Amino acid sequence: MALPAPRYFSGAECLLCPRQCRIPPGAFGRCGVRQNREGLPALPFYGYITALAEDPIEKKPLYHFRPGSSILSLGFAGCNLHCPFCQNFTISQSTDVPGRRLSPEELVKLARDRGFSQIAYTYSEPLIHIEYLLDCMALCRREGIANVLVSNGCINPEPAAEILALTDAANIDLKCFSNDTYERVLGGKLGTALGFIKTAHAAGVHLEITTLIVPGLNDSDAETRLCAEFIAGLSREIPWHLSAYHPDYRWDAPPTSPASLAQIARMGREQLSYVYTGNIVGENNTPCPHCGAVLVSRRGYRVDCTGLAQKQVDGKQVYCCTKCGGGTPISGNLL
Incomplete structure (x- = not known):
């Protein structure tokens, strides 16, 4: 597979995300996939797929986009955040993982052969592979295949606008509403994630938001209320998914209690029309806004x-x- 020219580099400095890593020769950026090879930027993980699965669209989670449908989901290696409670850490926090190479053309053919009309870029962080995503998404757009993005949204405004122009639906993480937590615990910036969400909404992308509720980190009434207020400031109709955390990777706080999740959901529904809970047992029904059916x-x-x-x-x-x-x-x- 021929590798394309890397984008969003200035010499040895990667300009894709707010980290703007200055990468020494032979090394990688903090995401683990964007490289300085003998003084030149390189993409050794272009088209390297660590997971390939058929999923229900609800698993993304997307509840208001093509409900009940199936989607071809791709996972990658690496991530530009380092959340210590990551639920997919085996592929997000390492590049030494099994995988296969798929060119954009091979991906689209595979989707067509298996009867898929939509592809999700998901599991770890897809945006650090933006060159591959742009190639795949442009080809999918020409072939009538919908592009679904599941992301932390932590990239700079120029690449954000470029990728969102090819995105049909997105679920974006709003991990908390504290810049200190984003920087100190996760390795990102709150403002960047908020900016990406705003850009997606303004671009007309079908948008849903997920917050993983981690006890003692982002579950306070004040912080979750700020999340709900921010989303409602864009539109009351944007679905907000509240996902229950369980201990994983380097975080051993007790799991999110169903009662706590339900309480946050009740607060969210004061400002948002559609708030859903995930990773716990229960129903998540969507009512008609006119008759309630x-x-x-x-x-x-x-x-x-x-x-x-x-x-x-x-x-x-x-x-x-x-x-x-x-x-x-x-x-x-x-x-």
């Missing part, structure tokens, strides 16, 4: 979409409520 019922990854239908509006297929016929928050044109 259940549009989509969910229990785990078991999904019932019989409350949805499609109709033509201004020449476009849109989701509507089967009970009242009203419009819904669901997008993606796939039933």
Whole structure:
């Protein structure tokens, strides 16, 4: 596979994310995948896939984009954050992991052969492989395959705008609302993640937000309320996914209690129309905003979409409520 020219470098300095690593010859940036090879930037992990799976779209998690559908999911190696509680640390915090090479053309062919109409770039941090993503996403856009991005959103404004122009749907982590926690614990910047979310919303990308609730780190009433207020400031209709943490990697705090998650969800619903809880047992139903009927019922990854239908509006297929016929928050044109 021919490797493309690296982008977002100035000499030995990587300009992709706020770290702006100045990489010594023979070394890698903090993400572990962007290299200085004999004085020149290099991409030795271009097209290196560490995970390839068929997932329900709800696993991303995306609840308001093509509910009940399946998606081809790709994982990579490395990450530009170093969250000590990472749930995918085996691939995000190491590049010494098994994998395979797939060119963008091979990826699209594989998706077509298996009957997929959408691809997710997910699991570890896809944005540190931006050259590969841009190549894949441009090809998918031409072939009518939807691009789904699952990311921490921690890249600089110029590459953010470029990647989001090719993104159909995204779930972005809002890990906390403390710049100190982002910098000291995670190795990132709160402002960068907020900027990425704002850019995605302004670009018209279908957007959903996830916050992993870690006891003692980001679960205070004040901090979770700031998260909800920020999202609501963009739109009350953006789904907010509250995910329960469990001890992993280098973090051994007790797991998030269902009661705590439910309390944060109740607070979030004061400001947001759709707040969902994940990694705990329970239902996550989407009601019709007009009549209250259940549009989509969910229990785990078991999904019932019989409350949805499609109709033509201004020449476009849109989701509507089967009970009242009203419009819904669901997008993606796939039933």
